[in-house]
Amino acid sequence: MAEDSKSRSLEDTPTWAVAVVCFVLVVISIFIEHAIHVLGKWLKKRNKPALYEALEKVKAELMLMGFISLLLTVLQGPISNICIPKSIADTWHPCAKNTEAKKFSGSSGRKLLEFSDDTTTIPRRSLASKYDKCVDKGKVAFVSSYGIHQLHIFIFVLAVCHILYCIITYALGRSKMRKWKAWENETKTIEYQYYNDPERFRFARDTSFGRRHLNFWSQSTLSLWIVCFFRQFFGSVTKVDYLTLRHGFIMAHLAPGNETKFDFQKYIKRSLDDDFKVVVGITPTIWFIAVMFLLAYTHGWYSYLWLPFIPLIIILMVGTKLQVIITKMGLRIQDRGDVVKGAPVVQPGDDLFWFGRPRFLLFLIHLVLFTNAFQLAFFFWSTYEFSIKSCYHENLEDIIIRVAMGVIIQVLCSYVTLPLYALVTQID
Structure with missing residues (x-):
């Protein structure tokens, strides 16, 4: 009834x-x-034209997700009428058969109806058709009507998580850059102008930038990457790096005498807006990778032990690479001569980046942000649909790893790596 x-x-x-x-x-x-x-x-x-374009991209993504949801609604009947053999339907399940039976045999009728494949004994839920054609054929529906309904909910949760991630990403990035304002104001002081007197000669290794980067460890590729790996956790952007990169940008793009007039920090904030405009979108490549992530949630693959760490490894590699680029720009100063006049002038180049493409690093940051949002959305959705004690979260370490990695990656990517990328790439 x-x-x-x-x-x-x-x-x-x-x-x-x-x-x-x-x-x-x-x-x-x-x-x-x-x-x-x-x-x-x-x-x-x-x-703020860049942020306006980012907003338009968010609207486009919401429209796309709404269109996907609409297609699922229209095609719900035809999809659920596609029949496949039970032997094929019994493969690649997110939960073990015996686990499902144990966890839901004593649960409410809602759980029994959600997880039952035996349509001859238990009727399907509200969104299912009253007559299952596949049962008469001795087969199973490709995706049941209720399964499609659950996909609707997942798309909604993914859209919400994506929007929240975009807001958090931008807020953390701008928060990090606000700390650079004091360094920018310092460039207008008499002390800064005296210390960086263009008529002053110094050894490159005796400058603040040289003492930070021109050391014995910078001569070896292995030690260089090891040191730069840990530097991203402890002051990813220091004052000496900021001021040196600022000076290099001004010398390359502005006329002499504009050192104290140009607001480099404001320029970098606009650059962050441009980068943010890119990371809020979802490209077909990233959609394809997200679908691959869905496949990884197969029972027996132990995805919680390796899947959440993939975005972490990628973003750590990107952060390390950006630190390596700063150090290599310092080594180029030394290669031009041991003595520098005034403040050291860094000379960037596309050859310092992977494949000679600085935007490839931004693509990796974009990929990490979306896949991280995707994994957290999947966690929230599976918890809402099947409870925290479902077979999706049968191990406590699964919950701890996914939530912890989601928070760590978000903070690391938004507060550390993205502002550093905006700084390093804009001096070219």
């Missing part, structure tokens, strides 16, 4: 109930659309 109540059609539902649901959904949609419109006007008024 309860199942009949859940599966009744609109012709058996009061019109006022349908009208109320539609009214609430329309009001919520109009409110969100108006809020996005107001935010866009505010960004235009504040002369």
Whole structure:
């Protein structure tokens, strides 16, 4: 009787109930659309074209996810009517068969109905068709109607996580750059101008930048990468690095005499906006990688022991590479001669980056941010749909690793690596 109540059609539902649901959904949609419109006007008024483009990309991604959800709704019947042999349907499950039976045999009717494949004894849930064609053929539906409904919920959770990740990423990046404002103000002081007198000669290794980077460890590739690996955790951008990279940029792009007039920190903030505009989008390549991540949640693959660490390894490699690039720019100063006049002038180049493409590092940062959001979205969705004690989280270490890695990667990527990337790449 309860199942009949859940599966009744609109012709058996009061019109006022349908009208109320539609009214609430329309009001919520109009409110969100108006809020996005107001935010866009505010960004235009504040002369932030990069952030406005980022907002447009977020709108496009939301529309894409909405279109995917719409397709799932329209194709729900045809997809659930695709029949496959039981032998194939029994492969690559996220949970072991015996685990499912143990965990849900004593649970509520909702759990039994969600996980049961035996449609001859237990009717499907509300979104399932009343008649399963595959049962008569001795086969199983490719994806059940209720499974498609759960995909709807996952897409919604993914959209919410993606938006929250974008906001957190930008907030942490700008927070890191606010600390650079004091260093920028220092360049306008008499002490800074005296210390960086263009008529002053010094050995390159005696400058602050030289003492930080021109050491015995910088002569060996192995020791260079080891030191740079740990540097990203302890002051990824120091004052001496910031001031030296600032001076290199001004010498390369501005006329002499503009050292104290140019606000380099403000310029880097605009560069962060441009980079942020890229990382909020989702390219087809990243969508494909996200689908591959779904395959990894197969029982027996122990994905919680290795999958969350892939984004961590990538972002640590990117951060290390950026530190290595700064040191190699210092080595180039020494290669031009032991004596420098005034402040050391760094000379960047695309050859310092992997494949000679600085934007490849931004792609990796973009990939890490989305896959991290994707994994946390999957964790929240599986917890909501199947509870924290489901077979998706049968190991305590699974929960700890996924949540801890999600937080660590987000902070490391947004607060450390992305601002460092904006600084290093803009001096070219």
